[in-house]
Amino acid sequence: MKGFFLGLSKLILGVAIALILLSMAGVATARYFMGRLSVLPPKPLYGDELPAAEPEAAPEAAVEPVVEPPPEPAPAAAAPPEPALEPGAYNATVVQPIGLVMREGPGVEFPQVGGVDVNEAVVVLEEPADQPWVKVRVVSNGQEGWVKAGNTRRVE
Numbered sequence: 001m002k003g004f005f006l007g008l009s010k011l012i013l014g015v016a017i018a019l020i021l022l023s024m025a026g027v028a029t030a031r032y033f034m035g036r037l038s039v040l041p042p043k044p045l046y047g048d049e050l051p052a053a054e055p056e057a058a059p060e061a062a063v064e065p066v067v068e069p070p071p072e073p074a075p076a077a078a079a080p081p082e083p084a085l086e087p088g089a090y091n092a093t094v095v096q097p098i099g100l101v102m103r104e105g106p107g108v109e110f111p112q113v114g115g116v117d118v119n120e121a122v123v124v125l126e127e128p129a130d131q132p133w134v135k136v137r138v139v140s141n142g143q144e145g146w147v148k149a150g151n152t153r154r155v156e
Contacts, residue, residue, distance in 0.1 A: 040097075085123060088125075088126070089124060090123070090124050090154055090155075091121065091122075091124075091139075091154070091155045092121075092123070092124050092136070092152040092153055092154050092155055093119055093120065093121055093153055093155055094116050094118050094120050094122060094151060094152055095118070095119075095151060095153045096118060096151040097118055099116055099117045099118050099120075100115060100116045100148065100151050101114075101115055101147070102114045102115060102116060102136070102143065102146065102147055103145055103147075104145065104146070106128070106146045107131075107133065107146075113143070114138075114143050114145060116138055116147065120138065120139075120140065121138075121139040121140070121155070122136040122137060122138055122139060123136065123139060124136050124152060124154075125137055131149075132148060132149045133146045133148060133149055134146065134147060134148075136152065
């Protein structure tokens with residue numbers, strides 16, 4: 001009878017250790033993949049965003065380079081002033097890591113009109129107190145639309 005209980009306890013202990021090892025391996029595997037998936041891939045570039053390829057110059061034999069004097073600096077032209085903001089408007093940047101979807105109106109029932117990338121400059125035009133949406137204008141292209149409030153940060 002003593003041998004039966006000894007064998008039974010070894011079986012239970014062996015199964016418990018096997019389950020613990022399997023669960024630890026599963027946790028380690030999950031942590032590995034979570035760490036790998038937390039890094040965002042590089043943003044794909046399309047059309048005008050692609051860097052221009054420089055043409056390769058043919059090697060020339062023993063040609064002395066022509067040294068040109070540096071051009072005289074042009075008189076400093078005054079940079080055009082930024083357009084004044086409407087009353088109540090302010091500059092901001094998008095802080096949502098995945099960017100924002102712009103809509104025609106303040107709600108998800110309105111159609112999408114575009115998107116805004118993270119860290120892109122926008123001008124907040126309206127911030128109605130009665131709804132969780134703000135009207136913005138993208139600085140780079142002038143497109144206007146509504147985005148969810150709380151996803152932009154005021155720039156001073």
